[in-house]
Amino acid sequence: MTKEQIEHVRNNPKYQKLVKERSKFAWTLSIIMLVVYYAFILTIAFDPSALGTKMGDGVMTIGIPIGIAIIIIAFALTGVYVKRANSEFDELSRQVKEELKDIA
């Protein structure tokens, strides 16, 4: 890329919007995943019996649905990200590329 092209993209409000929103979204989702995982791991490290609490009269403990839920949350978060990125972010980035072509 030439200096002018870099300058152009950098000053394009759409590019700024893309970078800002995607970065906020990506870090938010990453932090959600990390908090969920480490809350689980630290519960196991400090108070393992908590996850062994029975849910009813049977043998089922809350640890089972919580564990399965973390697997589902991990998958769901990837779905949430891909949906927004493949529509909104890709569209913005397409427009940025388009406008760059116009000046060239």
Added chain:
Amino acid sequence: MKKLLLLTLPFLLSVAAVASGAIEGEIEKQPLNISAIVMFLVFVAGTLGITYWAAKRTKTAKDFYTAGGGITGFQNGLAIAGDYMSAASFLGISGLVYLAGYDGLIYSIGFLVGWPVILFLVSERLRNLGKYTFADVAAYRLKQTPIRTLAALGSIATVILYLIAQMVGAGKLIQLLFGLPYELAVVLVGTLMILYVTFGGMLATTWVQIIKAVLLLSGATFMALAVMSHFGFSLEAMFAKAVEVHPKHQAIMAPGGLVSDPVSAISLGIALMFGTAGLPHILMRFFTVADAKEARKSVFFATGFIGYFYILTFIIGFGAIIMVLNNPEYIDHAKAMVNGAAPILGGKNMAAIHLAHAVGGNFFLGFISAVAFATILAVVSGLTLAGASAISHDLYANVFRRGSVDEAQEMKVSKIATVILGIITIFLGIAFEKQNIAFVVGLAFAIAASANFPVLFLSMFWKNLTTRGAVIGGSLGLATAVLLVILGPIVWVQIFGNAEAIFPYKYPALFSVTVAFIGIWFFSITDKSADAQKEREAFEAQDIRSQTGIGAEGASSH
């Protein structure tokens, strides 16, 4: 502290067993299993056919390294899942559930949660910046020679360690399942892997991964459904029966004290999460798709398949508790006479294999055995291709020849590297047969997390990174990871026979990753050279490409 360590020890040992994929301990050779061998031969014939087809389509270096960049997101998702669901996760995790119940789920979750983070922060930037290897990205605006050398060394170390673990696991598993001698099994796996990779390149490797993933997911689905149907598809009924027959009873429904020390827990979490994002054979898969959009879809599908697979292994483990645990057919009577306990034939990692027999008879046992073998073949092929690429693309083409090399020559070097890597792997597989390899995969993850990942991550996210910072910090991370593994409980105590470990934790990642990041940061900000200034200035252009894909590698036309 001592007490904590004692509490953690069984945890560490079982992690090691899961991670290494080795079938630990003495293996008695089983009688030849004909249906398994026939199904395996069908798989080999099919994949060699694919290799022949792929060979005709593999003409350029781009075809060889990335299958021309034309794999779809869905296909790549399956292939990533195929790379990641090793025989170790299938047999090891279901075996752990069989032995300890809930604790198996803890590992599965640890192995899964790195994927979303890879998607959010790494995958699309990697796709937008790279061409064939992750070193392309790390060296994008830094000096080629030192950065590529470091990245290639990190890749080759990770690949070889991983290959040793897979080979030893493969030899023992095949010995057990098929009744073939250990050396023959290792030579067979090594030869097939050389054939797939040298002739079919990434295209053949990808399709071997996809077929294996589909077979493994179908087999595991069938087993889980067979188990659930016994209990009218009621989880409660299944768990109730398992609690009744398992010697630990209700304890299998809760964490069993395997993770009791926060430092180990966090360190393991870091190793799994950052290590996954630093595995060269996984990173390489992102260059096989056309653009960032397909790269994202790949992770979405991969996370779905891997998560689904781990839920299946959990059910399979419980199924084994119910149908294998007290079934005299699967008890090792010879050992039972000696110990009084009643271990299953082949050890706990065989739980899923015995369950296959219990739910589907000899035919299905043969199918699952063949799938386990196919799984190993697929994983070693992906690893070998990543190792060969580091040698030919990074070391040969960009370091040794300074980038002036024609494609045909580079591909030739790739193929030679594949053959040499394959032969080295066969020898190492045989040499390590009777060694304790429990530390090997842990070390591979530690190196990936402490050397590959920090350099790659900061090269994409941190403007002030310089060549000096990356090289010194990355090397420090690598050295710390290796040193702490040597001084840790597995190598220092179990292998060298010392009484006490100098470094008390088996997973060094928390410490070595920290050392790497601090080292990179410190030696970058104190770098006042003119070159460093240019590298900082080049960040903006790199960042624009990584954010938008302007100038990114496209798919080839055919």
